[in-house]
Amino acid sequence: MAQITLDNIAHSFDPYPTSEADYALKSIDCQWEDGGAYALLGPSGCGKTTLLNIISGLLTPSNGHVLYNNKDMTLLTPEQRNIAQVFQFPVIYDTMTVAENLAFPLVNRGIERSEIHNRVTDMLQTLELADKADRKAQGLSADEKQKISLGRGLVRYDVNAILFDEPLTVIDPHMKWQLRTKLKSLHEQFEHTMIYVTHDQTEALTFADKVVVMLKGNVLQIGTPEELFDNPAHTFVGYFIGSPGMNILPAKISGKSLKLGSVDMQLNKGYAELTGKTEIGIRPEFVTVTSASEAGSTGMKFDIESIEDVGRQKIVRGKVEGEIVNALIDEDSEIPSEPYAVFNADRICVYQDSFLVNGES
Ligand code: ADP
Numbered sequence: 229m230a231q232i233t234l235d236n237i238a239h240s241f242d243p244y245p246t247s248e249a250d251y252a253l254k255s256i257d258c259q260w261e262d263g264g265a266y267a268l269l270g271p272s273g274c275g276k277t278t279l280l281n282i283i284s285g286l287l288t289p290s291n292g293h294v295l296y297n298n299k300d301m302t303l304l305t306p307e308q309r310n311i312a313q314v315f316q317f318p319v320i321y322d323t324m325t326v327a328e329n330l331a332f333p334l335v336n337r338g339i340e341r342s343e344i345h346n347r348v349t350d351m352l353q354t355l356e357l358a359d360k361a362d363r364k365a366q367g368l369s370a371d372e373k374q375k376i377s378l379g380r381g382l383v384r385y386d387v388n389a390i391l392f393d394e395p396l397t398v399i400d401p402h403m404k405w406q407l408r409t410k411l412k413s414l415h416e417q418f419e420h421t422m423i424y425v426t427h428d429q430t431e432a433l434t435f436a437d438k439v440v441v442m443l444k445g446n447v448l449q450i451g452t453p454e455e456l457f458d459n460p461a462h463t464f465v466g467y468f469i470g471s472p473g474m475n476i477l478p479a480k481i482s483g484k485s486l487k488l489g490s491v492d493m494q495l496n497k498g499y500a501e502l503t504g505k506t507e508i509g510i511r512p513e514f515v516t517v518t519s520a521s522e523a524g525s526t527g528m529k530f531d532i533e534s535i536e537d538v539g540r541q542k543i544v545r546g547k548v549e550g551e552i553v554n555a556l557i558d559e560d561s562e563i564p565s566e567p568y569a570v571f572n573a574d575r576i577c578v579y580q581d582s583f584l585v586n587g588e589s
């Protein structure tokens with residue numbers, strides 16, 4: 229098992245890059261703790277697969293170094309790095325049986341037969357494939373083949389890391405949840421360093437101890453689900469994490485004074501002079517919908533456009549000072565006929581040119 233360091237990684241698929249736009253990965257510096265469960269989260273095309281392949285050794289970066297336990301691995305193959313990688317689509321041997329496919333990575337490493345038998349039996353149970361153990365992989369459904377692929381990554385206990393690239397894309401929804409839970413318990417049992425690529429925040433937040441949020445070839449933030457929720461380092465993180473995401477509104481800030489459109493408010497922290505684009509972020513969870521009399525001086529007229537029932541809560545969507553705002557409120561709270569929105573001042577984040585600015589208490 230290994231701690232993995234990415235030291236100033238950049239990558240261009242163009243052999244002669246001339247500008248930053250030619251780089252799929254811009255400049256990535258980070259450290260993945262030994263035994264951590266990480267999710268790489270970001271929209272399609274942001275560079276997740278490219279980064280994963282650089283970590284595994286399928287791809288050599290244009291710049292920078294990959295270190296495992298402080299040893300330079302940049303030029304070594306995936307086999308030499310001793311990692312397991314599970315891809316988006318199945319990679320298995322059609323002519324072997326299901327059990328033989330699962331045993332293959334172990335046979336290759338000269339593991340004892342009884343041990344192989346135990347692990348394969350266990351994995352067949354986990355994947356709900358026990359009744360198909362002796363069938364050839366050929367002719368199985370895409371879903372079943374992908375489960376075999378996952379199993380081949382998980383039967384090895386001696387790996388430095390297990391890397392998953394959107395491995396549940398072809399798996400049906402009921403099995404998705406089950407496999408994700410299984411991955412998490414395998415992680416707790418064996419403490420492998422696991423890196424799980426996904427564009428789905430629910431997958432990322434349920435699987436990972438730490439989520440790495442990427443956008444356009446950059447890592448914007450590495451944090452626990454709580455950190456990403458409470459203090460998004462970038463407006464994109466705020467917007468991308470959460471359902472609905474963080475409300476982002478243009479604002480004027482001077483010291484502790486906040487001006488939103490025509491409304492003045494006091495912040496709990498003071499800010500040094502801000503330049504460029506200034507915005508505030510407030511999560512829908514921290515927007516209250518109330519009446520003018522209860523809202524008091526910090527209330528802002530809320531022009532509600534829609535109300536959506538989402539189980540125990542309602543998403544109230546409307547405009548505050550001309551800007552779209554979502555509020556998440558209890559299912560049974562009443563909405564007054566002349567509604568006002570109140571932002572919880574403790575929960576307001578301040579952004580300058582899209583990056584979080586910390587205030588002084
Ligand atoms: P993600 O996995 O987040 O969807 P990728 O890492 O696959 O993103 O891609 C990042 C960027 O690099 C995209 O703009 C993509 O078009 C480009 N890219 C990926 N693979 C190649 C390749 N083999 N050749 C050229 N461009 C590529």
Ligand code: MG
Pocket residue numbers: 276277278
């Ligand atoms: Mg990808």
